[in-house]
Amino acid sequence: KDTSRLRFQAGYTDVYIKVQSLPAESQNPDGVARRVNPALLRSGHDCGSGSCNNTVDTATNQYECQCASTEIPTGKQSPPLQCFTAGAPGTYCDSAAADSACHPCPANMWSDSTPSVRVVGKSGCYCIAGYKKVDVDTCELCPAKTWAAQNASVCTECRGANIYSPPGSVSEEACVCNAGYYKGAGLRFGKTLDDNCTGHLMGNATNPCGECPRNANSKPPNNLVLGDCACNTGFKKVADPGDSENWICVEEDQCASTSNPACPTQAVCVDDFFTPGGATCFCEAEKGYLDEAVGGLQNWCVRLWTFTPALRSFPTVETRDQKPLFTGPTISAQLSGTSELVKVAQVAEAASSFPTTSPYKMAMTITGTVEFTTPSNYTFCVNSSDGGQLALQSVDGSVIVFADTTAGRLSNGDTRHAPFQKCSLGSVSAAGRYIAKIYYWTHTNPVFLRVTYNGPDTQSLTVPLESVSPGNCNKDNKPECHLAPYVESCALSFSNKADASTAITAGAEIGDLTWTFRNNVPMAVGKYVTLMLGDFVSTMTPNVDRDIIFHSIEIWKDGAFVRSERARPKSYQSSYSPIGCFKDGLNEPLGRAIGNGTCKAMSDAQQVVMSVDQCFQYAKSLGNPGF
Numbered sequence: 301k302d303t304s305r306l307r308f309q310a311g312y313t314d315v316y317i318k319v320q321s322l323p324a325e326s327q328n329p330d331g332v333a334r335r336v337n338p339a340l341l342r343s344g345h346d347c348g349s350g351s352c353n354n355t356v357d358t359a360t361n362q363y364e365c366q367c368a369s370t371e372i373p374t375g376k377q378s379p380p381l382q383c384f385t386a387g388a389p390g391t392y393c394d395s396a397a398a399d400s401a402c403h404p405c406p407a408n409m410w411s412d413s414t415p416s417v418r419v420v421g422k423s424g425c426y427c428i429a430g431y432k433k434v435d436v437d438t439c440e441l442c443p444a445k446t447w448a449a450q451n452a453s454v455c456t457e458c459r460g461a462n463i464y465s466p467p468g469s470v471s472e473e474a475c476v477c478n479a480g481y482y483k484g485a486g487l488r489f490g491k492t493l494d495d496n497c498t499g500h501l502m503g504n505a506t507n508p509c510g511e512c513p514r515n516a517n518s519k520p521p522n523n524l525v526l527g528d529c530a531c532n533t534g535f536k537k538v539a540d541p542g543d544s545e546n547w548i549c550v551e552e553d554q555c556a557s558t559s560n561p562a563c564p565t566q567a568v569c570v571d572d573f574f575t576p577g578g579a580t581c582f583c584e585a586e587k588g589y590l591d592e593a594v595g596g597l598q599n600w601c602v603r604l605w606t607f608t609p610a611l612r613s614f615p616t617v618e619t620r621d622q623k624p625l626f627t628g629p630t631i632s633a634q635l636s637g638t639s640e641l642v643k644v645a646q647v648a649e650a651a652s653s654f655p656t657t658s659p660y661k662m663a664m665t666i667t668g669t670v671e672f673t674t675p676s677n678y679t680f681c682v683n684s685s686d687g688g689q690l691a692l693q694s695v696d697g698s699v700i701v702f703a704d705t706t707a708g709r710l711s712n713g714d715t716r717h718a719p720f721q722k723c724s725l726g727s728v729s730a731a732g733r734y735i736a737k738i739y740y741w742t743h744t745n746p747v748f749l750r751v752t753y754n755g756p757d758t759q760s761l762t763v764p765l766e767s768v769s770p771g772n773c774n775k776d777n778k779p780e781c782h783l784a785p786y787v788e789s790c791a792l793s794f795s796n797k798a799d800a801s802t803a804i805t806a807g808a809e810i811g812d813l814t815w816t817f818r819n820n821v822p823m824a825v826g827k828y829v830t831l832m833l834g835d836f837v838s839t840m841t842p843n844v845d846r847d848i849i850f851h852s853i854e855i856w857k858d859g860a861f862v863r864s865e866r867a868r869p870k871s872y873q874s875s876y877s878p879i880g881c882f883k884d885g886l887n888e889p890l891g892r893a894i895g896n897g898t899c900k901a902m903s904d905a906q907q908v909v910m911s912v913d914q915c916f917q918y919a920k921s922l923g924n925p926g927f
Contacts, residue, residue: 372402387415392424408439410450426451429470441468447475460507464520476521477509483524515549515576534576538908553911554579565649566781573909573917583781590782599767602644603627604664606655611743613714614687615663616706625662626650629773629782633666633738634764635749663741668767669695670736672728678755680710681762682738683721685745687714690765691737694730701726704737719748728755736765787829790817 364376367383372391384391386402390410393402396418405411405425413419427439429450434440442448442455447469458465458475465474477483512518512529516537522528531537531549540546554562555569563569563581566589571579583589603624607615626648630640638656641664645654655662670692672678680702682688689711691704702710702724712722728734740749754762774780796804797811804810817829909915 373404385415387413387418389413391419392422393418393420396420406437406439408441430468443467445475447471460509462509462511477518477523479519479523480512480517481509481523482512482518482526482528483508483510513548515551534578536910538910548908550908550910551576551914553914555913556911563779564781566647567779571913573914574921581779581781599770599772600630600633600666600668601627601773602630602641602664602666604641604644604654604662606653606660606662608661610659611661611663611686611741612716614689614739614741619663619665625653627773629770629780630666632764632766633668633736633749633751635740635747638747641747658746659744660742660747663739666738666740667772668736668765669769669772670734670765671732671768672734672757673731674756675729675731676756677725677727678753678757679723679762680726680753680765681721681723681751682710682712683719683748683750683752684712684740684742685719685748686716686742687740688712688749688751689714689739690751691739692726692734695733695735699728699730699734701728701734709739716743716745718745721750733769736767787817787819791815 365381366376367373367381370385371383372386373381373383382390382404384402384404387393389412391402391404391413392411393400393413400418402418403422406422408428408431409425410428411419411425413424419425422436425436427433427448427450429452430442430448431439431452432442432448432455433451433453444467445458445463445465446455447458447465448455449471456472458472462478462481463475464478465476469475510526512526515535516529516531518529534552534554535549536552537547538550551573553573554571561569562571562579564583566587567581567583569579569581581591583591603619604626605615605619605622605624607618626645628644628648630644632640635641638654638660642651642654642656645651680690680692682690689709690702691709692701693699693704700708702708710722710724710726712720736751738749738751751765752762753765754760770782792813792815794804794813795811796802797809800811819829907918909918
């Protein structure tokens with residue numbers, strides 16, 4: 301009520317309570333209650349241990365606090381308020397006399413006064429911990445990187461460098477080392493570990509913060525001991541078998557992991573020992589895999605599930621909760637039989653579990669990126685056995701052609717049926733790339749799926765919906781290998797036999813015909829490439845045998861063929877000459893492979909590696925023929 305009267309103290313807000321009905325003598329003409337029921341304020345006032353005097357002071361526009369008559373301070377005060385018994389701890393008195401006036405110590409001060417032995421004079425009050433005394437009335441907060449116990453006249457600096465404490469710290473334990481350091485104890489196991497043996501310091505009395513080992517870090521305030529240092533990502537802790545305090549961080553061999561391989565199974569993994577970070581994957585070109593998809597290949601991603609129960613509709617819940625049988629890139633979203641799906645299953649090493657005969661009882665989603673250059677209305681069609689559905693929206697989600705919901709997708713009926721086509725007009729209101737997601741399932745019917753469209757971009761011809769961009773299976777941006785086409789860059793050219801400088805016309809005789817292609821995968825004996833020639837007539841008709849006679853055929857082979865994709869590096873042949881690297885044998889008959897140095901410990905080694913491959917790379921860098 302009457303908010304113009306509100307005036308709160310810093311850190312506090314006055315709360316006025318409107319009283320619905322009060323005797324007339326307790327109200328003022330403006331209707332503001334000058335007095336309210338104390339019980340209403342008891343649970344929420346800010347008078348601390350004192351009581352709330354809930355009379356509103358019209359001069360100061362605030363309520364007041366007051367200690368009991370036997371406590372100090374006396375008189376009314378604004379909140380917050382602490383009340384003391386005269387002579388209690390935290391107070392001082394004007395004299396030792398029993399009837400002497402007593403007062404609370406100044407802010408951030410305390411005293412050891414008791415009712416029987418009173419502290420006389422303000423000078424008997426001392427600073428609480430975290431503060432230093434400036435004068436009898438003032439205690440100053442200690443700044444960062446310092447600390448003070450109670451009754452301190454100075455703030456003590458934390459020892460050494462690379463150390464910190466927050467303002468107002470009350471003991472040296474509050475001094476913690478910076479990130480990358482730890483609070484060493486100096487002596488361990490009767491010896492001082494230093495750079496000569498471990499590559500890191502333990503700390504000492506004057507400089508307690510030792511630096512974590514190379515390639516390791518720590519997080520304050522949980523960095524009190526050496527064990528609180530942790531190796532950085534890509535490095536692994538290796539402790540000396542004879543001394544657990546003697547450890548270093550060695551680069552992990554990213555290619556050695558079997559639980560979380562750095563490269564797909566179709567690639568050769570190479571981890572450069574001298575370059576921290578991830579491994580490099582070289583897809584095995586001689587086995588038919590490339591580092592990048594060629595042309596329009598493998599631009600769709602298929603996720604396929606198989607089920608034991610009979611399927612009668614798309615299993616939305618099951619595909620959401622279950623792990624698919626396989627996930628992998630595929631050439632096309634158009635299916636006729638299982639041949640294309642078998643290829644994906646083989647690459648994903650799931651061919652043994654893939655159903656190649658009816659009943660199939662399988663469901664899948666096929667995701668790709670479709671590009672439109674002309675905004676317009678397009679006719680989209682889904683033709684499939686059993687259930688087929690299409691969802692389509694722009695990459696940024698601003699344009700939704702067919703929403704990815706049960707009601708929004710273009711569907712030809714989510715039931716068992718023979719191949720059946722359903723078409724619908726869709727508005728592509730903006731040019732650009734669109735995410736297409738196809739839902740398909742089949743129970744016993746033959747595998748058949750066609751998703752087509754026509755419109756301005758297709759010259760009004762009905763063509764398959766195709767993805768223009770690979771990577772739809774690679775949401776985590778992990779290295780992947782793509783199936784190489786056996787033949788690419790296929791081109792056909794021919795000339796006019798009568799006059800090679802003029803264009804050939806319908807009915808004229810061909811002179812030279814050149815067919816060029818690139819073979820990505822080595823062909824085994826008996827394999828062949830078929831040249832399929834279109835009709836050499838002005839109007840296209842079905843292919844028939846034209847009885848074309850070639851006067852001569854010349855086969856050209858590149859003398860120095862160089863791939864544009866990265867090829868597999870030559871496999872290095874390792875020779876195990878006894879130089880460079882040794883396996884440490886603390887408890888083996890011949891003892892340790894190292895130990896003639898200063899410390900007789902792991903640190904005497906010139907280098908510590910995690911795998912035989914890293915050892916080979918290090919030995920090779922020194923010019924050693926083997927390891």
